[in-house]
Amino acid sequence: xxxxxxxxSGGPTERPPKRRTRLREVTVRFAxxxxxxxxxxxxxxxxxxxxxxxxxATFPDFPAEIRAPAxxxxxxxxxxxxxxxxxxxxxxxxxxxxxxxxxxxxxxNLKNLVPNGTLFVNKxxxxxxxxxxxxxxxxxxxxxxxxxxxxxxxxMTSLTVKALESVAALSHKERERSRNFFALGLVCWxxxxxxxxxxxxxHKKFGDTPGIEEGNKKALHAGYNYGDTTELLQVAYEVPxxxxxxxxxxxxxxxxxxxxxxxxxxxKAGLKLIYCGYPITPASDxxxxxxxxKNFGAITMQAEDEIASMNAAIGASFAGALGVTATSGPGMxxxxxxxxxxxxxxxxxxxxxxxxxxxxxxxxxKTEQADLLFAILGRPSESPxxxxxxxxxxxCFSTALEAVRIAVRYMTPVIVLADLYxxxxxxxxxxxxxxxxxxxxxEPRRNLGHAxxxxxxxxxxxxxxxxxxxxxxxxxxxFEHRIGGLEKxxxxxxxxxxxxxxxxxxxxxxxxxxRIAQDYPPQDVYGAPEGQLLVIGWGSTFGPIRTxxxxxxxxxxxxxxxxxxxxxxxxxDLGGILSRYRKILVPENNLGQLRLLLRGRYLAxxxxxxxxTGQPFSVRELREEFLxxxxxx
Amino acid sequence: xxxxxxCGDYSILxxxxxxxxxxxxxxxxxxxxxxxxxxxxxxYYVNTYGFHGIHGRAPAIATGVALANPELHVWVVTGDGDAxxxxxxxxxxxxxxxxxxxxxxxxxRIYGLTKGQYSPxxxxxxxxxxxxxxxxxxxxxxxxxxxxxxxxxxARSVDIYQKxxxxxxxxxxxxxxxxxxxxxxxxxxxxxxxxxxxxxxxVRDERxxxxxxxxPVLFGKNRDKGIRLDGMRPEVVTLGNGVTEKDVLTYxxxxxxxxxxxxxxxxxxxxxxxxxxxxxxxPPYEELVYGQLAAVREAKGAGDLRAxxxxxxTWEVRG
Numbered sequence: 001x002x003x004x005x006x007x008x009s010g011g012p013t014e015r016p017p018k019r020r021t022r023l024r025e026v027t028v029r030f031a032x033x034x035x036x037x038x039x040x041x042x043x044x045x046x047x048x049x050x051x052x053x054x055x056x057a058t059f060p061d062f063p064a065e066i067r068a069p070a071x072x073x074x075x076x077x078x079x080x081x082x083x084x085x086x087x088x089x090x091x092x093x094x095x096x097x098x099x100x101x102x103x104x105x106x107x108x109n110l111k112n113l114v115p116n117g118t119l120f121v122n123k124x125x126x127x128x129x130x131x132x133x134x135x136x137x138x139x140x141x142x143x144x145x146x147x148x149x150x151x152x153x154x155x156m157t158s159l160t161v162k163a164l165e166s167v168a169a170l171s172h173k174e175r176e177r178s179r180n181f182f183a184l185g186l187v188c189w190x191x192x193x194x195x196x197x198x199x200x201x202x203h204k205k206f207g208d209t210p211g212i213e214e215g216n217k218k219a220l221h222a223g224y225n226y227g228d229t230t231e232l233l234q235v236a237y238e239v240p241x242x243x244x245x246x247x248x249x250x251x252x253x254x255x256x257x258x259x260x261x262x263x264x265x266x267x268k269a270g271l272k273l274i275y276c277g278y279p280i281t282p283a284s285d286x287x288x289x290x291x292x293x294k295n296f297g298a299i300t301m302q303a304e305d306e307i308a309s310m311n312a313a314i315g316a317s318f319a320g321a322l323g324v325t326a327t328s329g330p331g332m333x334x335x336x337x338x339x340x341x342x343x344x345x346x347x348x349x350x351x352x353x354x355x356x357x358x359x360x361x362x363x364x365x366k367t368e369q370a371d372l373l374f375a376i377l378g379r380p381s382e383s384p385x386x387x388x389x390x391x392x393x394x395x396c397f398s399t400a401l402e403a404v405r406i407a408v409r410y411m412t413p414v415i416v417l418a419d420l421y422x423x424x425x426x427x428x429x430x431x432x433x434x435x436x437x438x439x440x441x442x443e444p445r446r447n448l449g450h451a452x453x454x455x456x457x458x459x460x461x462x463x464x465x466x467x468x469x470x471x472x473x474x475x476x477x478x479f480e481h482r483i484g485g486l487e488k489x490x491x492x493x494x495x496x497x498x499x500x501x502x503x504x505x506x507x508x509x510x511x512x513x514x515r516i517a518q519d520y521p522p523q524d525v526y527g528a529p530e531g532q533l534l535v536i537g538w539g540s541t542f543g544p545i546r547t548x549x550x551x552x553x554x555x556x557x558x559x560x561x562x563x564x565x566x567x568x569x570x571x572x573d574l575g576g577i578l579s580r581y582r583k584i585l586v587p588e589n590n591l592g593q594l595r596l597l598l599r600g601r602y603l604a605x606x607x608x609x610x611x612x613t614g615q616p617f618s619v620r621e622l623r624e625e626f627l628x629x630x631x632x633x
Numbered sequence: 634x635x636x637x638x639x640c641g642d643y644s645i646l647x648x649x650x651x652x653x654x655x656x657x658x659x660x661x662x663x664x665x666x667x668x669x670x671x672x673x674x675x676x677y678y679v680n681t682y683g684f685h686g687i688h689g690r691a692p693a694i695a696t697g698v699a700l701a702n703p704e705l706h707v708w709v710v711t712g713d714g715d716a717x718x719x720x721x722x723x724x725x726x727x728x729x730x731x732x733x734x735x736x737x738x739x740x741x742r743i744y745g746l747t748k749g750q751y752s753p754x755x756x757x758x759x760x761x762x763x764x765x766x767x768x769x770x771x772x773x774x775x776x777x778x779x780x781x782x783x784x785x786x787x788a789r790s791v792d793i794y795q796k797x798x799x800x801x802x803x804x805x806x807x808x809x810x811x812x813x814x815x816x817x818x819x820x821x822x823x824x825x826x827x828x829x830x831x832x833x834x835x836v837r838d839e840r841x842x843x844x845x846x847x848x849p850v851l852f853g854k855n856r857d858k859g860i861r862l863d864g865m866r867p868e869v870v871t872l873g874n875g876v877t878e879k880d881v882l883t884y885x886x887x888x889x890x891x892x893x894x895x896x897x898x899x900x901x902x903x904x905x906x907x908x909x910x911x912x913x914x915x916p917p918y919e920e921l922v923y924g925q926l927a928a929v930r931e932a933k934g935a936g937d938l939r940a941x942x943x944x945x946x947t948w949e950v951r952g
Contacts, residue, residue, distance in 0.1 A: 051948045197946060246952035250945055264938055274700055294929035296936030299700055299922055304726035308693035311686065311723075315666070315697025318684055319705065323697060341687050431947065434938040474682035474698060475705050477661040482676050484685025485669075495677070 018228070020192065020238045025084035027092030028187060031109040032101025032122075033070055034063055034077040037180040042079025043426075044184055044201060048193040050251040050428055053241025054083035057393075057543065058426045059091040059616070064281070064365045071125075071133040076108045085240040089392070089543035091425065093618035097190070099183050101125060101156075103134035110149075119149040120186070122179065124157035152232050156182050156223075163222035169211025178212075178219035185223025191237055195220055245430055252429045254396040254422035258326075258352060259289040261400025263296055266322050268401075269408060269440035273298040274316035275324045276309035281364040282420040283326040283354040306331040310338035310351070317347040318483070320473025322404065326352035328420075329371055330361065336379045339413055343383045343509065345483045346460075346469050348407035348414075350400070355419040355539075357614040366614030367421035369539045370590035375415045376568045376597070382506045384513040386410070387568040389417040391542035393427040399565060405440050410516055411468040417567070419589075421540045421616050445470040446479060457481045460493035467512035469493075517569045523577060528558040530580035533629050536606075538564045538594055541587055541617055548622035557630055567594070570601060578604050583629050585609060587622055634678055641792035641818035642671060645739060646678055648795055649708075652802035653679070656706075664707045666695040668715035671746050672739035672818070675710045689720025692727035695734050696918075703919040706806070709736045713754040714744050717773055721753075728782040731810040733917040735802075738775055738815050739792075743824035761823075776896040779813045780889065780911060786812035787892060787911040791832045792819060797843070797907065804909065810917045831905045840900050844908040846886040849878050852904050860903075867894055869903060886912040 028045070032038045039060055046058050061078035068075030082092035098113040100106040102125040113119060126141055140146055141153055160182045164175040181202075188195060199217055206213040227233055252260075266273035275298065277287040291300040299321075303309035306327055313323030327335060332353050342349045355371045357363035371378075375387045386406050390399035396418060403414045449458040449470045459481040460469050472479040481493060489496040490504055525534070527549055537545045542563050549561040562577060564570070578584055578598070586595045587609040595608040609625045611617065636642045653663065663681035667673035669688035676683030682705075686694045691709045699707045716724045716738050727734065743761065744750040750763035754775065758767040779787050786808040790798040798816065805812035817828045831840035842852040842860065850860040851872075859881030861870045870876050885891055892911035899905060916924075930936075 047946055051946060053948060053950065241950075244950045246950050248943065248947050248949055250943075250947040260938075260942065263936075263941070267938060272701060274697065276697065293936055293941075294926045295933040296941075297926060297930075298936075299926070301696075301700065301922075303693065304722050307690060308696075308723050308726070311690040311693035312697035312700070315684070315694035315699075316701040317697075318682075318694070319664070319698040319701035321697075321701035323701075337687060338690065345684075431942045434942065473702070474664045474684075475661055475702050477659065480661055480680060480682055482683030482685065484676070484683075485687050486685060 018233070019235050021235050022238050022240065024086065024239070025082060025088060026097065026191070026237065026239055027080060027082040027095045028097045028099070029078060029080045029095035029109060029112055030099045030183070031076055031078040031105035032180070033105070034065065034075045035067055035070065036077070036101050038062075038077040038079050038101070041180045041184045042081060044198050045187060045193070046081050046251060046426060047201070048188065048197050049081065049083045049191070050249070051197060052193060054085065054239055055088050055242035055244055055428060056081055056083040056251070057088055057091045059421060060424050062365055064363075069133075071102055071104055071130045073104050073108055073134060076105050078105075078109055078112075080112070083239055085242050087242065087244070089546045090616070090619060093620050097187070099187065101180070101183070103130045103136055103140070106140065107134045107136065113149060115148055117149055119146065119151050120183070121151070121153055122156040122183070123153040124155045154186070154226070154232070159222060159226065160219045163218050164215045167211055167215045167218060170215050174212065175215060178215045181216045181219035182223035182226070185220040186227045189224045189227030189236060190233070191239065195224060244428065248431045249428045250431060251426050252393060253285075253424060253426045254390070254393045254418060255285040255289055255424075257390075257393055257396030257429065258286055258400045258416075258418065258423070259293075261397040262290065262324055262350070262404070263293055263298060264397075264434065264437060265401045265404035265440060266298065267296070268437060269322065269404060269442055271320075271322040271442070273324065274301070274313065274321045275299065275326075276301045276303050276312040276316070277326055278303050278306045278309050278331065280306070280328050280331050282356055282423055283328050283331070283352065285423060286326045286352065286354070306334035307338060310335040311341070313349045314338060314342050314345070314347055317349050318345070318474055320471070320475070322408075323347075323349045324352070325349070326354060328354045328356045328364070329358040332371060332374060332378070339385070340379045340381070340383050341485050342413035343379070343385055344485050344488075346411045348411055348471070350403045350407055350414050350416065352416045352418055354423050355417060357612070363614045365420070367419050367540065367616060368589050368612060368614065369417070369419055369541070370593065370612065371417060372538070372567060372590065372593040373596070375417055382510065384510045385413050385415060385568070386513055386516050386566070387415045387417060388565055389539040389567055390422060391539060391563050391565065393422060393425055394429045395565075396422060397429070401437070406516055408440060408442055408471070409468065410466050410512060411471060412513065417539060419540050442471070443468075446472045446476070449479070456492060458491045458493070459483060460488050461491055462508070467508060467515060514569050517566070517572050520566055520571050523562060523571050523573050525577060526561040527553050528560040531558045531560070532581065533583045533585060533626065534560040534562060534578070534581035535626060536562050536564065536584060536586045536594070536598070537588070538567055541589065544617040544619045544622050545587060547619045548626055551619070551623055552626055552630070559626060559630060564594075570597070575602050578602055583607060585626070585629055587617060587625070589617070635674060636671060637822050639821035640671070641741065641820070642675065642739065644792040644795060645737070645798065645816055645818060646675055648798040648802060649675070649737070650679060651799045652806065655803055656806050658706055662704065662706050664695075664698050664705050665710060666691045666698060666707060667710040668712070668720060669746070670712040670715045670744075671820075672710055672712040673715060689715050689718070690723060691715070692720065692723040692734065692736065696727060696730070696732050699732050699734060699919050700922060703733065703923065707734050709734050711736065711738050713738065713740045713742060713752045713775070717753040717775060717778070725778070725782040728779055728784040728811050728813060730918040731783070731785050731915050733810055733919055735805045735812045736814065738813070739818040740775060740815060741818045741820035741824055742772075742827050743820050745820045745823050749823040774896060775815045776910060777893065779815075780892050780896060784813045784911070785810040785913045785915045786909070787815075788813070788909045789815040789907045791817045791828060791907065793832060794907070801908065808912065810915055831900045840904050842904040842906050844884045844886070844895065844906055844910060846884060846909065846912075848884060849881040850884050851878070851881060865894065867898060867903065886910070
């Protein structure tokens with residue numbers, strides 16, 4: 001395998017082995033044209049990094065266009081991974097290493113590289129034409145503008161073509177296309193990653209086109225060997241395995257976490273899972289994922305629109321199945337009328353809102369958490385329902401499970417507020433034992449509705465503890481009843497326009513949802529249990545908040561972090577916790593939605609840190625903000 | 634009941650319960666799903682499972698019910714505004730999928746519950762509350778739309794044709810897949826006598842043609858008139874003077890072409906076609922869905938969470 005590539009200076013023979021330096025954590029970013037295979041490169045590097053035992057977090061950053069013009073700025077696709085020998089919660093603020101496949105990628109991603117960071121560029125792509133497309137007046141490789149970085153120029157395309165000369169089945173163009181595997185091989189060398197798992201994947205993916213399989217494998221090795229032999233790189237790195245909780249792990253995305261959670265919940269409840277969705281970024285992947293599991297009996301239906309998918313999920317629940325749907329902002333707007341129907345008919349449905357940057361079409365491939373008020377309040381009239389938010393990729397699994405538990409126990413639609421950052425990001429997941437997950441009881445409430453001496457079924461009789469009504473699937477003999485969107489009489493569920501009945505029903509629906517909080521575990525504050533500053537977050541901001549708080553605690557400062565999964569109803573013990581701190585700060589990727597709720601509910605002077613950039617918070621900005629509050633009076 | 638006295642909905646309810654009774658299916662197996670509008674109150678008046686949904690969405694709700702339990706007999710009750718205006722998209726896609734639903738469209742060519750606005754089937758130029766100077770919209774033809782959407786059973790009847798309607802509903806119940814029944818329904822308050830031109834007792838025989846598969850297309854009190862095809866153009870002929878039954882078209886419900894030709898016929902030039910305009914065999918959606926589940930389970934084995942969680946690349950962290 002050696003010597004397939006001539007290093008730029010001198011031969012590979014008689015050289016001393018290169019030094020390996022230990023690092024605690026590293027962030028690597030790949031950036032190139034959206035057609036360059038950046039996401040493949042990133043996810044394969046992630047896979048071997050996970051197997052090496054590091055803790056890691058990844059985040060893809062890609063454009064909405066499938067294929068923007070080659071070499072253009074809008075067409076740049078990125079993938080960032082942080083890996084570490086200790087616990088980490090984010091894909092890293094800035095990269096230590098940036099691999100830029102072309103000038104446009106360099107131009108849009110250089111801001112993500114730390115000062116003095118290592119910058120690999122594919123020199124071959126820095127042509128006049130590509131420089132012009134990227135808006136460079138002069139070539140940054142020659143004009144000194146990159147002096148603040150460790151610039152390593154490698155002619156990746158031509159080295160790849162040369163390494164693939166012997167692969168007769170490939171055209172020149174096809175040989176060029178393997179250059180992302182050259183880059184992957186190089187980075188694998190840099191961090192001492194094995195190539196075998198990647199080769200297995202290449203075989204699986206390209207096995208039926210042997211020329212491409214061989215080409216990609218050769219390019220991978222060529223990149224690795226190049227690292228080993230080039231004079232440009234004197235040091236390779238070693239990030240020792242992290243001390244994670246013992247057990248079996250695999251790397252999953254938030255989407256997979258949600259899908260596994262829903263499948264598990266359906267099995268634990270003994271219910272048929274019926275998922276109805278309509279394609280929308282970034283929620284479509286959940287439809288794709290669940291449509292794989294037909295052997296689990298999971299039914300997926302691609303409906304004609306968002307409205308139909310919500311209504312079909314309701315119909316499925318009426319007939320005794322677990323109706324689920326997922327969408328993103330614009331789809332939530334379309335579903336809200338039907339969500340209100342589920343509120344009125346008190347049927348269990350799980351609605352996943354994978355938040356993205358809005359309003360309207362907004363930035364469909366960028367993240368945000370600005371649907372909170374919409375989820376809780378964004379329906380006409382008094383329409384209470386529970387809202388939960390997962391805080392990490394792994395938490396997507398358990399939040400989906402809890403959403404189903406609440407839906408069937410309280411007979412209510414439940415909204416799960418995920419976001420793009422969570423569903424596209426990936427993390428190691430400690431694989432649970434399915435037998436250790438508690439069953440979801442479908443409570444036998446149907447007899448609740450039988451009144452002595454009266455034949456009609458009381459479909460709105462209520463369980464005294466949960467206020468849930470009976471769930472009798474259509475088709476059950478002797479329990480025939482009719483439900484719908486019109487107001488119900490309190491017991492029988494007949495249509496009622498009675499003023500006092502309506503007032504009572506509005507209050508009953510609200511009270512039922514409030515009672516969900518009786519099942520929450522006590523809230524768990526991380527760090528200081530009282531004192532100067534409590535940071536409250538929800539959703540995907542967990543990673544950067546927790547990391548910033550950890551760093552401040554390490555430097556001896558006193559700060560607490562509370563991360564809420566239950567956004568409606570709020571936990572009963574929250575008020576007491578708030579009163580133990582002088583300052584409460586809520587960082588959010590919105591203009592202060594949770595802050596508004598906390599202020600309204602607890603009359604507390606809650607402060608906010610609000611940036612809505614389409615990108616997750618950086619640890620550094622949060623640490624500085626927290627410090628500012630700690631240093632203030 | 635909350636329908637106006639004299640409403641055509643009463644007759645349709647009668648025919649429906651009559652058809653249900655003849656089917657020999659236990660009541661709990663029926664689910665009637667409706668949208669919003671006068672017709673959509675029907676589920677409250679039948680002692681089965683019922684779901685009074687939201688405007689236009691009944692086919693989507695019903696699809697969810699049918700997917701969850703294919704053993705159920707799911708009937709959708711809708712109106713011209715509900716199915717063809719606000720719910721037009723669901724109507725089209727439900728027919729295309731061939732979900733095992735029976736869709737009863739009560740067409741009174743007016744919005745009744747909201748008190749008299751024009752509907753998507755109101756005739757061009759109609760004077761009404763939201764178009765005091767006449768509507769400027771061409772009506773949609775529900776039959777042609779259903780055919781274009783790929784419906785596997787398309788039929789028509791009239792509210793007051795009790796026997797005919799009950800018979801059409803009975804046949805619809807036996808059809809596998811979506812059965813679409815277009816029912817002319819008189820709104821006594823906002824669009825009275827909308828169908829008198831052909832549905833009135835005195836003219837009924839002369840102005841309707843009841844289509845039957847494999848039978849010559851004849852009509853008239855004495856069955857002395859028929860439809861003949863001149864190329865692709867239908868024409869009304871009277872038997873006698875050299876014209877015999879042999880010259881008259883024999884109806885074939887399997888022919889989509891004939892269905893399209895008859896969908897366009899209407900008085901005064903032609904009799905109003907009623908009965909089954911089109912029927913074809915195609916597996917219902919739920920059957921395909923469950924068939925695919927079974928096939929994948931057969932190929933992969935029943936799903937196992939433990940195996941799923943451990944699939945792909947995993948690694949062990951030791952304590």
